[in-house]
Amino acid sequence: xxxxxxxxxxxxxxxxxxxxxxxxxxxxxxxxxxxxxxxxxxxxxxxxxxxxxxxxxxxxxxxxxxxxxxxxxxxxxxxxxxxxxxxxxxxxxxxxxxxxxxxxxxxxxxxxxxxxxxxxxxxxxxxxxxxxxxxxxxxxxxxxxxxxxxxxxxxxxxxxxxxxxxxxxxxxxxxxxxxxxxxxxxxxxxxxxxxxxxxxxxxxxxxxxxxxxxxxxxxxxxxxxxxxxxxxxxxxxxxxxxxxxxxxxxxxxxxxxxxxxxxxxxxxxxxxxxxxxxxxxxxxxxxxxxxxxxxxxxxxxxxxxxxxxxxxxxxxx
Numbered sequence: 001x002x003x004x005x006x007x008x009x010x011x012x013x014x015x016x017x018x019x020x021x022x023x024x025x026x027x028x029x030x031x032x033x034x035x036x037x038x039x040x041x042x043x044x045x046x047x048x049x050x051x052x053x054x055x056x057x058x059x060x061x062x063x064x065x066x067x068x069x070x071x072x073x074x075x076x077x078x079x080x081x082x083x084x085x086x087x088x089x090x091x092x093x094x095x096x097x098x099x100x101x102x103x104x105x106x107x108x109x110x111x112x113x114x115x116x117x118x119x120x121x122x123x124x125x126x127x128x129x130x131x132x133x134x135x136x137x138x139x140x141x142x143x144x145x146x147x148x149x150x151x152x153x154x155x156x157x158x159x160x161x162x163x164x165x166x167x168x169x170x171x172x173x174x175x176x177x178x179x180x181x182x183x184x185x186x187x188x189x190x191x192x193x194x195x196x197x198x199x200x201x202x203x204x205x206x207x208x209x210x211x212x213x214x215x216x217x218x219x220x221x222x223x224x225x226x227x228x229x230x231x232x233x234x235x236x237x238x239x240x241x242x243x244x245x246x247x248x249x250x251x252x253x254x255x256x257x258x259x260x261x262x263x264x265x266x267x268x269x270x271x272x273x274x275x276x277x278x279x280x281x282x283x284x285x286x287x288x289x290x291x292x293x294x295x296x297x298x299x300x301x302x303x304x305x306x307x308x309x310x311x312x313x314x315x316x317x
Contacts, residue, residue: 006196008189012138015161015171017185019178019276021284024191026174027067030143033172034064047138063132064141069124077112077119077127078103081134088135095134102130105160121148129157139170146180158183178276188276190283197283202276209282210274211247214255217268218242226262231255247274247282 010016018026031037033044035055043050049057071080078099085095103112106126111119125148132140146154161184165171175181181188182202189199218224218241227242228235234245246252259269
């Protein structure tokens, strides 16, 4: 099996999204770039520093919020922030000031005086992100940062990430929430079993791979059956009616003409714009991932062997 080499630059101020099914290699990529794993070949630089030869320099420039929140259950949030601040080389007063700034930014308040064991999952996730920002990093790595968050907390986190990028920070984001990638990412790499299937802006990906759909809301059961029978494989029945695939070039007008011939009024259907989910399914397949695909050690090993990413050129990543 052949895997494409991962080669890309992420310029300063960009939010770069990585999408992929379970086992595609997203977390491995994060681990390699944050020096938690060592590539067996190839090279990677973060802020111009080699992730193997200059690990200390890389770690001094980055912050990371990983899938598994690593917090001490018996420490308070404030103690976590002070501890990481001192590890980052801040003075006691400097660490305290930075901690208070982040507590206010993330709305953590009095929760920071409680031990982590009694904090909610959302509070833990926000604390973990605050810890990632404690050293005021140049590059922020976020590995599925909003998993388990309620919609309000998720949208708040989006605002924090946008502000970080606007202020010149660089973000590498992995996520299973396609809307999140669409909202935040300037460019997106869709990964599939250790390779990059495609890399482009969300708008271009949707225009090229998404395709339009026609959502039909039949007024009676017979009309519903007629639409399904007429369009065959391109028709999918759902709770809101029938979805017609009109992604192929020139198919949209033909689909509308066929609906008119069936006597379906214009008020009974709408044209839906493509989403990143459409792109993702089209590129990576619609069948659920098998355990073997999700756990393929060979794919992850190949990712490490082929890694050659983010070379200097004066960029922050």
